[in-house]
Amino acid sequence: MxxxxxxxxxxxxxxxxxxxxxxxxxxFGPRAxxxxxxxxxxxxxxxxxxxxxxxxxxxxxxxxxxxxAMVVMAAKHQVPLVPQGGNTSMVGGATPPEDGSxxxxxxxxxxxxxxxxxxxxxxxxxxxxxxxxxxDRAAEVARRFPLTLGARGSCTIGGLVATNAGGTQVLKFxxxxxxxxxxxxxxxxxxxxxxxxxxxxxxxxxxxxxxxxGSEGTLGIITAAxxxxxxxxxxxxxxxxxxxxxxxxxxxxRRLQADTDVVEGFEVVPNSALELVLEHIxxxxxxxxxxxxxxxxxxxVSPDAALPPSAELERLLGDALQExxxxxxxxxxxxAQAEAxxxxxxxxxxxxxAAGGSLAxxxxxxVADMPRFMIAAAADIERAFPGAQASAFGHLGDGNVHFHxxxxxxxxxxxxxxVHDLVTAAGGSISAEHGIGQMKLAxxxxxxxxxxxAALRAIKRALDPRGLMNPGKLVR
Numbered sequence: 001m002x003x004x005x006x007x008x009x010x011x012x013x014x015x016x017x018x019x020x021x022x023x024x025x026x027x028f029g030p031r032a033x034x035x036x037x038x039x040x041x042x043x044x045x046x047x048x049x050x051x052x053x054x055x056x057x058x059x060x061x062x063x064x065x066x067x068x069a070m071v072v073m074a075a076k077h078q079v080p081l082v083p084q085g086g087n088t089s090m091v092g093g094a095t096p097p098e099d100g101s102x103x104x105x106x107x108x109x110x111x112x113x114x115x116x117x118x119x120x121x122x123x124x125x126x127x128x129x130x131x132x133x134x135x136d137r138a139a140e141v142a143r144r145f146p147l148t149l150g151a152r153g154s155c156t157i158g159g160l161v162a163t164n165a166g167g168t169q170v171l172k173f174x175x176x177x178x179x180x181x182x183x184x185x186x187x188x189x190x191x192x193x194x195x196x197x198x199x200x201x202x203x204x205x206x207x208x209x210x211x212x213x214g215s216e217g218t219l220g221i222i223t224a225a226x227x228x229x230x231x232x233x234x235x236x237x238x239x240x241x242x243x244x245x246x247x248x249x250x251x252x253x254r255r256l257q258a259d260t261d262v263v264e265g266f267e268v269v270p271n272s273a274l275e276l277v278l279e280h281i282x283x284x285x286x287x288x289x290x291x292x293x294x295x296x297x298x299x300x301v302s303p304d305a306a307l308p309p310s311a312e313l314e315r316l317l318g319d320a321l322q323e324x325x326x327x328x329x330x331x332x333x334x335x336a337q338a339e340a341x342x343x344x345x346x347x348x349x350x351x352x353x354a355a356g357g358s359l360a361x362x363x364x365x366x367v368a369d370m371p372r373f374m375i376a377a378a379a380d381i382e383r384a385f386p387g388a389q390a391s392a393f394g395h396l397g398d399g400n401v402h403f404h405x406x407x408x409x410x411x412x413x414x415x416x417x418x419v420h421d422l423v424t425a426a427g428g429s430i431s432a433e434h435g436i437g438q439m440k441l442a443x444x445x446x447x448x449x450x451x452x453x454a455a456l457r458a459i460k461r462a463l464d465p466r467g468l469m470n471p472g473k474l475v476r
Contacts, residue, residue, distance in 0.1 A: 053096035072190035085156030091437025127158025164214035166433030231303035238338035242292030246371035265299030365428035
């Protein structure tokens with residue numbers, strides 16, 4: 001018999017959130033609580049428009065101390081809190097519940113860059129800082145934060161930490177977990193975890209930092225993070241390659257990684273996805289003249305303008321072409337052309353929406369198994385659901401692809417369940433980089449080993465016995 005929901009374990013009895021709003025305003029002033037319907041409404045629906053909740057208002061602290069005080073007050077009034085940054089979750093992870101029992105706790109006012117150092121290569125950013133703003137501030141000191149994704153103009157540092165975000169540079173630098181040197185957070189009892197000191201070694205038992213990274217706001221509210229910086233890019237080279245299949249793509253990647261350390265991006269794209277983009281996205285054109293079943297987008301960078309990566313990339317791709325590992329390649333001759341190559345990759349989901357939409361699955365399997373999985377799983381889905389079109393694209397070198405199924409004639413839940421069954425049978429994950437949120441909660445419970453679910457529930461129960469931290473997400 002499954003364990004009861006966390007909230008039920010604590011015997012949580014909800015009270016009117018309006019009482020908490022009044023108490024917060026009385027203590028911190030009118031800016032600390034937003035209740036105007038027009039201001040609240042945009043934050044009640046998730047990024048994809050799939051989940052819509054209700055909330056009487058938004059709490060808006062201006063400091064870590066105010067967050068801590070609001071958490072204590074929420075516990076006193078027994079009102080759940082839903083932490084929110086840019087509201088860019090792909091799985092409904094920052095959307096309040098439909099019953100209106102919770103309040104949103106927005107970190108957007110806490111958007112300061114507390115410090116940045118080119119000497120230590122560390123930036124300390126508050127949770128509400130927008131990723132694109134951090135990129136700009138790092139560039140001012142000839143450094144960069146090597147994580148980027150499509151929502152960089154909206155997503156915030158706290159959300160990226162809380163979801164262990166990935167992106168297109170994971171191949172070289174890893175996910176957010178690898179880029180975080182320390183975390184500051186308010187725990188469910190209102191105490192503050194001061195973990196921003198970027199210690200190289202710290203062996204004091206369980207790592208609260210790593211527990212909070214990827215916890216999706218269910219174990220506490222991240223208020224700031226120490227982040228690792230690297231040298232700014234002085235030169236880059238972007239190439240588009242045509243080849244026969246995903247295995248050839250992986251062989252090419254391994255060849256590149258063995259011969260050079262300049263490759264940061266390596267994105268695999270099926271020809272069906274390229275054709276959709278060319279058909280539905282104005283201004284796009286194929287980088288290659290011939291037809292190829294699969295394509296790869298490669299980005300190589302150098303921190304030294306005197307040593308651009310273009311010559312090295314051209315040599316390596318030339319060798320691969322001679323050995324028939326690849327069929328054709330084009331290296332961008334300008335920044336405009338490089339951006340045009342990336343626009344194709346970044347426009348795949350937009351093109352699918354224009355063509356009628358698709359069921360998107362963010363999955364991972366072992367890197368060595370991914371080429372076979374991409375082909376076999378797509379064939380399995382298309383056999384099981386006649387007329388459906390399945391394809392995968394994305395971060396091959398991370399073992400993470402976006403597995404999309406285009407169909408109008410079949411039950412979406414049945415299609416998704418089969419995709420997840422295939423991933424689980426392959427020893428993979430149904431959530432490579434987007435998290436569980438509320439969208440994948442039932443599937444996670446269905447497919448995860450019972451011991452894993454039990455451990456997550458035990459951790460949640462221990463740290464948040466009242467079930468007040470982002471209820472209904474990740475674990476219940």
